Amino acid sequence: MNNEGKKLRTNSILTTVNSFPTLPAVVTRVIEITADPDSEIEDLMKVISMDQSLTASVLKIANSALYGLTGNVSSLKQALTVLGFAEIQKIVLSKAVFESFKHISDDKRFEFKKFWEHSFYCGLTAKIIAREVGTMYNDMFVAGIIHDIGKLILFIALEDEYLKIINYSIEKDIDINIVENKTLGTTHSQVGMDLLRRWLFPETLLMAVGFHHSPMETTKDKTFPIIIHISDLLTYFFTKKADGFPVEAIDKKLSSPEISDLASKINLDWSSSKKEELLEKIEIQREKEMDILNLFLS
Numbered sequence: 001m002n003n004e005g006k007k008l009r010t011n012s013i014l015t016t017v018n019s020f021p022t023l024p025a026v027v028t029r030v031i032e033i034t035a036d037p038d039s040e041i042e043d044l045m046k047v048i049s050m051d052q053s054l055t056a057s058v059l060k061i062a063n064s065a066l067y068g069l070t071g072n073v074s075s076l077k078q079a080l081t082v083l084g085f086a087e088i089q090k091i092v093l094s095k096a097v098f099e100s101f102k103h104i105s106d107d108k109r110f111e112f113k114k115f116w117e118h119s120f121y122c123g124l125t126a127k128i129i130a131r132e133v134g135t136m137y138n139d140m141f142v143a144g145i146i147h148d149i150g151k152l153i154l155f156i157a158l159e160d161e162y163l164k165i166i167n168y169s170i171e172k173d174i175d176i177n178i179v180e181n182k183t184l185g186t187t188h189s190q191v192g193m194d195l196l197r198r199w200l201f202p203e204t205l206l207m208a209v210g211f212h213h214s215p216m217e218t219t220k221d222k223t224f225p226i227i228i229h230i231s232d233l234l235t236y237f238f239t240k241k242a243d244g245f246p247v248e249a250i251d252k253k254l255s256s257p258e259i260s261d262l263a264s265k266i267n268l269d270w271s272s273s274k275k276e277e278l279l280e281k282i283e284i285q286r287e288k289e290m291d292i293l294n295l296f297l298s
Helices: 003-019 025-035 041-048 052-062 076-083 085-100 112-133 137-146 149-158 160-172 176-184 188-198 203-210 223-242 248-254 257-265 272-288 290-297
Strands: none
Touching (some): 003 176, 003 188, 041 076, 052 076, 076 085, 085 290, 112 137, 137 223, 149 176, 149 188, 160 176, 176 188, 203 223, 223 248, 223 257
C-alpha cells in the first residue's frame, strides 16, 4: 500500500476514534468513588440508582451463580454490599465498553460473540495470574476485557479491508500487530490505547492495551502488559483446545524462552505443572462467571 493509501486509512481510523462519545458521567463518577478509600456504599448508591440499566445489571450479577445468592439480593444497597467496590468498578467499566460497541453486534462479517468471549476469558485468566503474583486483579480483569478493542475500531473504520488483515494473519501465522503496522501504519494496540486515553482510563490500563503484544517495549511498569500478553496466549490455547483445534503452535509459544522470561519478570511460576493448574482454574472460573458474560452480551 502506498503512503497516500495509508494516510487515507489513518484519517478514517482517527475519525472513528474521535466519533466515540466520552464515557457517561455515571461511569466516570463510579470510577472516582471506587478509587476513593473514604467513599461509602451510600455514595455509590446515589450515583448508580440514577441509571436504571446499570442498577438492573448490578442486581443481576449480585444474584448470579458466582455469588451463590440467586434470587436473594433484592435491593441495590444489598447488591453493592455483596459485590464490594472493586467488583462494582469492574462491572461498570466492562458494561460501558460492551455498550459502546453494541451497535456492531449484528454485523455477520465480524464474529462479535467470539470476540467478546475471548476478551472475557482473557480477563478471567489475567485476574487468576494477578492473584498468583499478588497484584491488582480486578483492574487486570478489566484490562483483559478491553485489550483488543482496537480491533473493533479498525473493523468499524475499514470493514472488509480489516477482515482481510485478520484472515491473512491467521493463515500465515503472523502476529496481527505486524500485519496491521505494515498495511495500515498503525496497530489495534495503538488504536485501542488512543480510545482509552480519550475515555480517561487509568495509565495502567492504557499500558496493558497498548503493549499487550510487545510488553517489553513500554518504558513504564510492565506488569500489566506482561500479564495480558501471557493471558492472551493462554486463552487462545484453552479455547482452541476446548473446540478441538490443534494447539501445538500456541503451546510452542507458551513454552518458549521469551514467555518464560516474561513470567520470571513478574515472579510467576511457569513450570508445566503450574500451567496445567492455571488452565484448570480458568475452566472453573469460566463456569462460575458465565452468567456475567451472558448478561453483557444480552
